[in-house]
Amino acid sequence: MDIVLQQLVNGLTLGSVYGLIAIGYTMVYGIIGMINFAHGDVYMVSAYITAIAIAILTFFGIESFPIIIIGTLFLTVAVTGAYGWVIERIAYRPLRNSSRLAVLISAIGMSLILQNYVQLSQGANQQGVPTLLTGAIRFTVGDGFVQITYMKLLILFVSILGMGILTYVIQKTKLGRMCRATQQDRKMASILGIDTDKVISTVFVIGAMMAALAGVLITLDYGAFDFYVGFIIGIKAFTAAVLGGIGSLPGAMLGGLILGLSEALFAGLISSDYKDVFSFSLLVLILIIRPSGLLGKPEVEKV
Secondary structure (H helix, E strand, O other): OHHHHHHHHHHHHHHHHHHHHHHHHHHHHHHHOOOOOOHHHHHHHHHHHHHHHHHHHHHOOOOOHHHHHHHHHHHHHHHHHHHHHHHHHHHHHHHOOOOHHHHHHHHHHHHHHHHHHHHHHHOOOOEEOOOOOOOEEEEEEOOEEEEEEHHHHHHHHHHHHHHHHHHHHHHHOHHHHHHHHHHHOHHHHHHOOOOHHHHHHHHHHHHHHHHHHHHHHHHHHHOEEOOOHHHHHHHHHHHHHHHHOOOOHHHHHHHHHHHHHHHHHHHHHOOHHHHHHHHHHHHHHHHHHOOOOOOOOOOOOOO
């Protein structure tokens, strides 16, 4: 029983991170109907920015953990958001009216550019950051115990807070209304006076900022990363977005949680070697039953 509960805790933590990254995929797809395949590498860039931000803050003699974590979050989210804006301007906007294949190739090219740019500028060796938050809460369960580290609690708190703020922005603010209008009918939104190009750029920035949140949290938790780390987690986050229903914000978070929990439970109870096989098999099964994803809406062709 204690093993199951421990894996549930691990799965919730991992799933919330998948959900944060999946939001970037689902928002971009919801607005322009295309997949940003460079999004996983945006997460990778945020991991390096996290390490640089921590180094800058400690260089200036800052040792307080709350100040370091808040400063690191602010710097990483801001700089990574700028990367998202640049990616949209370079890889997507010039090809907005081109074929989907052209945009797909451009996105893959941007992914390779980011990987090689980081490899050349930061080196190919694995990098790391020191452990900043230690300690854990333990609960006795039968003959064993369940442990929740303070870092995992921080990950869950920041993930829920980030998702809550984003949901409020999309549902209650003027920017959110413009995003929803652009998603429903870009041409009509433009006729009504909405600057759709600006909205699309903003969506890329928001997606990058959510990936940056995940990058900071995972980097502080695991401590190690390299220039290729964005590929695998990007695929997992994309899977979570499809699982929950790509284009749906709640679906992205739900898909991330389901994927994280299924991975953790399978790895802890059966075998960690085949957890990815199980996760993707689960995706295939759900899509066979519900092709649009758990919370996705079936697409209707516009006449």
